[in-house]
Amino acid sequence: MTQPVVRIINLHKSFGALEVLKGVDLEVQRGEVVVILGPSGSGKSTMLRCVNHLEEPTSGEVWLQDVQINAQGANVNKVREHIGMVFQSFNLFPHLTAKGNVMLAQRKVLGRSEAEAARIADEQLAKVGLSDRADHYPSQLSGGQQQRVAIARALAMDPIVMLFDEVTSALDPELVRDVLEVMKELARGGMTMLVVTHEMGFARDVGSRVVFMDGGVIVEQGSPEQVFDNPQNDRTKDFLGHIS
Amino acid sequence: MFDLTRKYRQRSLLSVLVVFLLLLTLASPAFAMTGGKVTVDRETGGQLTRFTFAATTGADEAVSRIDFLFPEGFDPSKASVDVTLLEGLKRIDAIYERRIDPKTGVVTVLFDPAVPPGSNLFMQIREVMTPIAGGTYVLPVEYRLAGDSAGAVPHAIDGLTFKYKTPPREEVISRWLDGQGWVTAWNNVKFLNLFLKPQQFVRAVPLLFAGWLMSLALVLSAFPISIVGGLGTAFMKMSKVPPVRWLASIYINVIRGTPLFLQIFVVFIGLRTTGLRFPDFVSAIVVLAFNSSAYLAEIFRAGIQSISKGQFEAASSLGMSYWQAMRYVIIPQTVRRVLPTMTSEFILLFKDTALFAAVGIFELMLRSQNFVSRSGNLTAYVVAALYYLIITIPLINLVGRLEAKLAQSEHGVAAPTSKRRGRRTPALLSGPDFDTTAAKHESR
Numbered sequence: 001m002t003q004p005v006v007r008i009i010n011l012h013k014s015f016g017a018l019e020v021l022k023g024v025d026l027e028v029q030r031g032e033v034v035v036i037l038g039p040s041g042s043g044k045s046t047m048l049r050c051v052n053h054l055e056e057p058t059s060g061e062v063w064l065q066d067v068q069i070n071a072q073g074a075n076v077n078k079v080r081e082h083i084g085m086v087f088q089s090f091n092l093f094p095h096l097t098a099k100g101n102v103m104l105a106q107r108k109v110l111g112r113s114e115a116e117a118a119r120i121a122d123e124q125l126a127k128v129g130l131s132d133r134a135d136h137y138p139s140q141l142s143g144g145q146q147q148r149v150a151i152a153r154a155l156a157m158d159p160i161v162m163l164f165d166e167v168t169s170a171l172d173p174e175l176v177r178d179v180l181e182v183m184k185e186l187a188r189g190g191m192t193m194l195v196v197t198h199e200m201g202f203a204r205d206v207g208s209r210v211v212f213m214d215g216g217v218i219v220e221q222g223s224p225e226q227v228f229d230n231p232q233n234d235r236t237k238d239f240l241g242h243i244s
Numbered sequence: 245m246f247d248l249t250r251k252y253r254q255r256s257l258l259s260v261l262v263v264f265l266l267l268l269t270l271a272s273p274a275f276a277m278t279g280g281k282v283t284v285d286r287e288t289g290g291q292l293t294r295f296t297f298a299a300t301t302g303a304d305e306a307v308s309r310i311d312f313l314f315p316e317g318f319d320p321s322k323a324s325v326d327v328t329l330l331e332g333l334k335r336i337d338a339i340y341e342r343r344i345d346p347k348t349g350v351v352t353v354l355f356d357p358a359v360p361p362g363s364n365l366f367m368q369i370r371e372v373m374t375p376i377a378g379g380t381y382v383l384p385v386e387y388r389l390a391g392d393s394a395g396a397v398p399h400a401i402d403g404l405t406f407k408y409k410t411p412p413r414e415e416v417i418s419r420w421l422d423g424q425g426w427v428t429a430w431n432n433v434k435f436l437n438l439f440l441k442p443q444q445f446v447r448a449v450p451l452l453f454a455g456w457l458m459s460l461a462l463v464l465s466a467f468p469i470s471i472v473g474g475l476g477t478a479f480m481k482m483s484k485v486p487p488v489r490w491l492a493s494i495y496i497n498v499i500r501g502t503p504l505f506l507q508i509f510v511v512f513i514g515l516r517t518t519g520l521r522f523p524d525f526v527s528a529i530v531v532l533a534f535n536s537s538a539y540l541a542e543i544f545r546a547g548i549q550s551i552s553k554g555q556f557e558a559a560s561s562l563g564m565s566y567w568q569a570m571r572y573v574i575i576p577q578t579v580r581r582v583l584p585t586m587t588s589e590f591i592l593l594f595k596d597t598a599l600f601a602a603v604g605i606f607e608l609m610l611r612s613q614n615f616v617s618r619s620g621n622l623t624a625y626v627v628a629a630l631y632y633l634i635i636t637i638p639l640i641n642l643v644g645r646l647e648a649k650l651a652q653s654e655h656g657v658a659a660p661t662s663k664r665r666g667r668r669t670p671a672l673l674s675g676p677d678f679d680t681t682a683a684k685h686e687s688r
Contacts, residue, residue: 081563
């Protein structure tokens with residue numbers, strides 16, 4: 001078996017007295033699309049944010065390939081270069097155009113030349129179907145367009161793994177489809193993805209594995225068919241019963 | 245031997261000649277007017293001027309007529325003449341007649357009886373209009389004696405000069421205004437005369453200009469320093485190291501919690517007594533920069549913290565370091581957001597330069613104050629106000645436009661701007677996630 005891209009070992013995370021993650025273990029293999037489901041407050045977003053160290057784990061280990069990101073003295077910024085992340089609230093840089101957003105980190109973090117960064121930005125914007133919006137500022141774009149720019153921005157860094165944190169939750173329903181299309185395309189291309197979402201259709205169609213979290217632990221995981229059609233755990237059954 | 249004698253003779257002959265000539269020169273004053281002098285009572289040209297002529301008549305000269313040949317451009321046509329005659333210290337009555345030839349500009353005074361020899365003669369020629377161009381002029385004076393025949397060449401006193409300067413433009417305008425009917429009518433209204441006297445206005449404008457430049461120089465030198473200092477202090481205030489944070493807090497609170505006036509006195513008077521002496525201009529810039537840095541620090545800190553956390557997270561998730569995220573993502577957005585408040589701070593600082601009048605820096609306020617105390621007229625204050633407004637009104641306008649533009653770019657609509665805004669309250673920095681209390685400025 002090859003080395004997993006992401007390996008989470010006995011991850012705990014507390015905010016003050018509140019323990020949000022109570023021992024999570026997860027391995028993600030190259031090319032896997034792991035969809036994380038669960039009720040709000042179950043800790044799925046926190047777990048995702050521990051992967052690129054936006055949250056510092058209280059205990060446990062988080063590995064990206066052979067580097068432990070939460071080790072003492074680890075170069076967090078260096079590891080983050082290889083982890084793309086897309087947020088619920090887009091978080092585009094409002095003072096830059098779409099293209100400027102995609103170029104900035106390429107230039108400053110990867111040290112790519114202006115021309116190369118621009119070329120890659122054009123490529124990535126084309127991939128998400130926004131070539132004609134390259135010179136627009138975020139305020140001139142719809143939510144769905146902004147989120148696709150955010151995806152392009154992450155992809156331009158040539159990440160090993162992509163993290164999606166409820167990326168369609170803030171979108172109007174009619175805009176969700178475009179974003180999901182882009183993500184499906186990405187999955188088909190073999191990108192390793194960790195996706196926190198409430199889109200059951202996406203989880204079923206695109207997910208190579210579904211992880212159900214509740215109360216800060218992984219309650220159940222398996223193929224979409226297993227989890228959706230034949231859930232074993234009562235809490236999973238309860239959750240799926242509520243939303244379908 | 246012979247040669248020597250000849251040389252000696254030649255030499256002595258030369259000596260005799262020199263002595264004779266010398267005696268002739270020394271004796272000549274006895275036959276002519278001496279001590280001739282001309283003065284004018286105005287420092288600048290282009291106005292009615294009184295000429296004073298003083299001389300002593302020769303020991304055997306009975307002067308019966310004096311002609312003043314005013315140069316071209318001088319107009320003595322309305323002149324009057326006063327004569328004072330002294331014999332020793334005793335005043336004697338002079339009976340004289342004045343004649344003026346407006347075409348040639350010659351003022352003639354005829355004495356009958358003639359001026360007794362050896363008199364001290366003082367003459368005043370009043371109300372001669374001088375040409376505006378300043379310089380040194382020659383006033384030729386001729387005189388005749390009682391015994392001279394009509395056709396005789398008159399005696400001349402050469403080389404009598406007087407001088408004055410060209411008046412500055414504002415004085416010319418002011419004088420012109422003096423003669424205007426509407427100005428007189430205007431000045432008859434007490435209020436207008438006190439606050440808006442046209443003549444004072446015209447004179448104050450160029451005089452206060454230097455003060456205006458000084459005020460501008462102070463604020464333009466201090467403000468860039470404040471921006472750097474304020475940004476540094478803001479980062480110190482947000483530091484993870486507690487002592488650094490405390491240091492910034494103490495600085496900000498002490499500066500914002502005390503009047504700028506007091507800070508000026510501390511630096512100007514306090515430092516002087518300790519022997520530290522900097523040029524006043526430098527001291528002033530230091531106080532202004534120190535003061536403004538504290539206010540800007542709070543504006544910047546509030547501005548930085550008003551940028552949503554997601555921006556920093558997005559930058560971090562792309563692998564940017566803290567300072568890269570600050571430099572390329574947070575600060576550029578902060579600048580846009582704090583620009584209106586910063587501009588307001590600049591306006592306040594510019595106005596606060598007036599406080600330096602108290603420590604003798606010749607900025608706008610002190611200059612206008614001096615002008616007022618000299619003239620007893622308050623028009624200079626109005627001029628000073630206009631000088632302040634030239635800078636502040638466009639900037640106040642700019643703040644309004646910046647705020648509207650920012651509101652539009654952040655919310656997609658023009659947010660209503662509050663007109664009733666407290667002093668130093670950054671109205672714009674009141675977004676949902678903006679800590680207004682932290683950025684609120686109290687009046688100094």
